[in-house]
Amino acid sequence: MGLLGCAGAKAGLAASQTSPASPAHRGAGEPCLRFAHLTDSHLQPERGGARGTAACLEHAQSLDRKPDFILTGGDNVMDVFEAKQGRATELAQAFRATWKQHCSLPVEHTLGNHDIFGWNKPKSGTSGSEADWGKKFACDLYGFPRSYRSFDRGGWRFLVLDSVQSKGDGYVAFIDPEQLAWLEQTLKDTPVTTPICVVSHIPILCVSAMVFGNPRTLEKRGQDTIVQAGEMHTDGDHLHHMFKRHGGVKLCLSGHIHLLDRCQIDGITYICDGAVSGNWWKGPIQGTPEGYGVVDLWADGRFEHRYQPYGWKAEA
Numbered sequence: 001m002g003l004l005g006c007a008g009a010k011a012g013l014a015a016s017q018t019s020p021a022s023p024a025h026r027g028a029g030e031p032c033l034r035f036a037h038l039t040d041s042h043l044q045p046e047r048g049g050a051r052g053t054a055a056c057l058e059h060a061q062s063l064d065r066k067p068d069f070i071l072t073g074g075d076n077v078m079d080v081f082e083a084k085q086g087r088a089t090e091l092a093q094a095f096r097a098t099w100k101q102h103c104s105l106p107v108e109h110t111l112g113n114h115d116i117f118g119w120n121k122p123k124s125g126t127s128g129s130e131a132d133w134g135k136k137f138a139c140d141l142y143g144f145p146r147s148y149r150s151f152d153r154g155g156w157r158f159l160v161l162d163s164v165q166s167k168g169d170g171y172v173a174f175i176d177p178e179q180l181a182w183l184e185q186t187l188k189d190t191p192v193t194t195p196i197c198v199v200s201h202i203p204i205l206c207v208s209a210m211v212f213g214n215p216r217t218l219e220k221r222g223q224d225t226i227v228q229a230g231e232m233h234t235d236g237d238h239l240h241h242m243f244k245r246h247g248g249v250k251l252c253l254s255g256h257i258h259l260l261d262r263c264q265i266d267g268i269t270y271i272c273d274g275a276v277s278g279n280w281w282k283g284p285i286q287g288t289p290e291g292y293g294v295v296d297l298w299a300d301g302r303f304e305h306r307y308q309p310y311g312w313k314a315e316a
């Protein structure tokens with residue numbers, strides 16, 4: 001399978017609201033903001049996962065135009081969801097050391113399912129009373145007081161959502177009622193003239209969740225198209241209609257699937273932005289190489305996105 005919905009280009013894989021080559025766009029001046037969107041790094045000592053993350057950070061900081069900040073898309077460490085306490089501590093230390101040494105830019109993090117410590121209690125051996133259990137692990141590591149928030153940069157408002165809700169020893173993707181109330185209020189408080197970028201780890205809407213991994217047997221799915229509840233937001237249609245009603249949401253970025261795809265509906269573009277780790281540090285995945293998104297924003301709500309491979313070769 002190739003790259004979904006995007007045409008390849010030498011310097012990266014372009015997906016923009018207007019054609020990057022259109023004269024109208026070229027004449028519109030420099031973007032007011034550039035950021036690099038690094039999702040699904042799955043930092044780990046094995047398979048060069050820490051070195052690969054470092055290489056990606058160095059690559060992003062040496063772009064022709066240096067990004068103003070780094071935005072992560074979650075799953076920044078290789079799984080602590082099922083990890084024992086010792087392993088979780090080791091990954092946190094490796095994460096801190098790598099980012100401290102290799103990133104000099106401001107960073108905004110997003111929470112992913114693999115960043116939540118011990119929710120699978122049988123596998124992790126946790127009781128739930130550990131000081132850093134659950135989302136606390138990620139909040140402490142990434143330095144945010146709670147798992148969702150907003151921030152403003154370059155005239156844009158960023159809404160960083162927390163996609164991951166617990167179910168049994170696993171998770172499903174939606175935003176909980178408290179977060180939904182916050183989102184409704186934040187949209188209400190944001191003038192329609194302020195362009196909005198929504199960031200979530202799990203895609204709100206995407207195409208790639210339908211073709212990720214092995215095909216589901218026809219026998220199993222009958223005539224239904226099945227997208228699993230952990231692979232795309234189960235409240236995606238509701239969120240989309242909220243965004244559409246508001247009118248200011250231009251771009252929704254996600255990761256989680258590790259594939260690159262883009263869909264556009266009602267003037268809102270949804271981009272699932274590949275993975276820094278590719279196939280969990282085992283090479284490219286279904287045609288998407290190890291890479292990250294480069295996003296340029298204009299104050300009037302236009303943006304350009306390209307997927308940027310950073311030349312990583314998987315280690316044996």
Ligand SMILES: [Zn+2]
Nearest residue numbers: 075112113256
């Ligand atoms: Zn994930």
